[in-house]
Amino acid sequence: MQDFYHQVGPCGLAIIILGLGAVYMAVRGLVLSALIKKQAPLPHSVLQGIVEQAQATKSEDRALVINALMQHKLKGIYGAMYFLKLCAALGPLLGLLGTVLGMVEVFATIAERSYPEPSLLAGGIWQALITTVMGLSLAIPALLLHYVLLLTLRRIRAALNLQAAGIKQD
Structure with missing residues (x-):
């Protein structure tokens, strides 16, 4: 385990922990x-409750009521979506930080020895490259899943707006 930590560094470990959180969310x-x-379609579903409350308000306020109730009633989905967006942003930044730390290690080795062996430089270069790959490997699926959840919520919101307005859906 200590060897693995030495290979990926603190940024790689942070990316792994963030990735586990992203999978869970x-x-x-x-x-x-x-x-x-x-x-x-059930009469007592969460969505039906939102529609009923929205229908009890003035028509010009329905969209606001639906948005507010969705934020409250579907907070688990919204929380997952926002965490995935955070992972998509932090993954590459942690990867970049790992790259910088790896290159600092390489230059520190060069500064210590006038003619360092390539094997001494390889550890820092490895850390620089692997954390970049890890950060991007976290960010790409996290961003994709964020948008899947975002589109799901948009479809739900559109259906609720139509239903609250009394418009039949196809």
């Missing part, structure tokens, strides 16, 4: 959105 968000979709 993605699964949680996708499961919650699937459950919401599955229960949508």
Whole structure:
């Protein structure tokens, strides 16, 4: 384990921890959105409650009411979505920081020895490259899953707006 930590450094370890959190939040968000979709036609579902409260308000305020109630009632999905967006932003930054730290290690080795062996430089270069790969490997799927959840919430919001306005859906 200590050898692995030496290879990836603190940034690599942070990326792994962030990645585990991203997997948890993605699964949680996708499961919650699937459950919401599955229960949508039921009369006592979360979505039906939102529609009923929105219908009780003035028509010009319905969109605001629906947005506020969605934020409150579907906070698990919103939380997952925002965490995935955070992971998509932090992953490359942590990868870049790992790259810089790895290159600092390489230059420190060069400064210590006038003619360092390539094997002494390889550790820092390895850390620089692997943390970049790890950061991007976290960011790309996290961003994709963020947008999957975002589009799901947009579809739910559009359906709720139509239903609250009394418009039949196809």
